[in-house]
Amino acid sequence: MYNKIAPxxxxxxxxxxxxxxxxxxxxxxxxxxxxxxxxxxxQNVVGLKVTSKPLFLDKYSYALPNHRVxxxxxxxxxxxxxxxxxxxxxxxxxxxxxxxLRMAIYRRFKEFLTEADSQMLDNISVRGDK
Numbered sequence: 001m002y003n004k005i006a007p008x009x010x011x012x013x014x015x016x017x018x019x020x021x022x023x024x025x026x027x028x029x030x031x032x033x034x035x036x037x038x039x040x041x042x043q044n045v046v047g048l049k050v051t052s053k054p055l056f057l058d059k060y061s062y063a064l065p066n067h068r069v070x071x072x073x074x075x076x077x078x079x080x081x082x083x084x085x086x087x088x089x090x091x092x093x094x095x096x097x098x099x100x101l102r103m104a105i106y107r108r109f110k111e112f113l114t115e116a117d118s119q120m121l122d123n124i125s126v127r128g129d130k
Contacts, residue, residue: 006096008101008102009095010026010071010093011029011092011093011094012094013090015027015084015086025050025084026049026072027047027091029045034088045085046084048078049084050077050079051076052074052076056079057077061078062104064076068100069098069101078108080108080111080112
């Protein structure tokens with residue numbers, strides 16, 4: 001099952017879009033069941049959506065310029081607040097991000113996770129009044 005893809009690989013795979021239609025998209029991998037010792041049914045990977053449409057950018061987007069990521073057809077952005085679960089068997093690696101981009105994407109993704117953590121904690125009452 002494990003086909004040597006790893007975090008920071010860019011893969012193409014099918015995903016449901018906002019209208020519920022299945023579309024082909026690009027994703028930066030951030031998690032793999034295969035590498036998690038506590039997961040026994042190793043079927044999935046988690047990727048962050050990659051887009052070439054500037055309309056969808058926000059503070060959690062990070063640029064993947066074509067001159068740095070030559071295997072992309074055009075300038076693109078990884079959307080660090082758009083994680084998608086994909087079937088490991090249905091993704092295909094198209095390239096791997098260079099070391100210089102990895103830490104920046106990691107930090108942007110951590111910003112999103114910190115915000116998500118904060119929003120969840122806002123709705124957990126330690127006094128039992130919510």
